[in-house]
Amino acid sequence: MPKKRCRQHVNPLSFRAEVERPDWEKVFPDLSRPLEVDVGCGKGTFLLARAASVPGRNLVGLEIRKPMVERARKDAAKLSLTNVFVLEANANLHFASLFREASVERVYVHFPDPWFKKRHHKLRVVTKAFLEDLASRLRDGGELHFMTDYEEYAKAVLPLVEAHAAFENALGPGTMALAPLVPDALSDREEWHMRQGDPIFRYLFRRRGR
Numbered sequence: 001m002p003k004k005r006c007r008q009h010v011n012p013l014s015f016r017a018e019v020e021r022p023d024w025e026k027v028f029p030d031l032s033r034p035l036e037v038d039v040g041c042g043k044g045t046f047l048l049a050r051a052a053s054v055p056g057r058n059l060v061g062l063e064i065r066k067p068m069v070e071r072a073r074k075d076a077a078k079l080s081l082t083n084v085f086v087l088e089a090n091a092n093l094h095f096a097s098l099f100r101e102a103s104v105e106r107v108y109v110h111f112p113d114p115w116f117k118k119r120h121h122k123l124r125v126v127t128k129a130f131l132e133d134l135a136s137r138l139r140d141g142g143e144l145h146f147m148t149d150y151e152e153y154a155k156a157v158l159p160l161v162e163a164h165a166a167f168e169n170a171l172g173p174g175t176m177a178l179a180p181l182v183p184d185a186l187s188d189r190e191e192w193h194m195r196q197g198d199p200i201f202r203y204l205f206r207r208r209g210r
């Protein structure tokens, strides 16, 4: 059973607004840099730390909770980061329209809302349809980083991704990472669960060549 912890989920179905694709040429000073996308970036702790540590890459955070988006934007401005952009968007609805085919180097899905009840599983971010979007938007050799503290979610995602023809488990079939995949930029949840000594299920998937 998952540990009792107050988790306030916003139903992603409540965010269905149209989201226009930003003019990426205007957003980022250099569009030729590798692009990374943090899905469900929350208040942007990981996103901003990552952007600060890799100035030669462009980072986009997608988040359905407006206050979190505003907070992340404010903090990015305070840090004068020009290689990061936070967008109020529903990854399940908007991912494919926001990015060009084979243009994304890396996608992070860190501690997605678990939606414990079976009837709520359809609200989870990682679905077959979402994987199709990722397969199309990731470039060959691009990466999908997935982390959760909820074993049942990990057990659902692992076979789903490994069975997909476009992906392979970069660490070997069924294998999870035993340490942070990006040690110099932990997400809030990753940091919290590490402090609690909780198990964390971390996977590194790679997009196969087309």
Ligand SMILES: C[S@@+](CC[C@H](N)C(=O)[O-])C[C@H]1O[C@@H](n2cnc3c(N)ncnc32)[C@H](O)[C@@H]1O
Residues within 6 Å of the ligand: 010, 012, 039, 040, 041, 042, 043, 062, 063, 064, 065, 068, 089, 090, 091, 092, 093, 109, 110, 111, 112, 113, 125, 187, 188, 189, 190
């Ligand atoms: C449990 S929090 C994890 C936040 C952060 N990634 C971390 O590891 O600390 C999950 C986040 O995903 C956001 N989210 C849920 N469904 C989403 C969707 N379909 N598109 C974008 N963001 C979503 C939630 O609003 C929430 O901020």
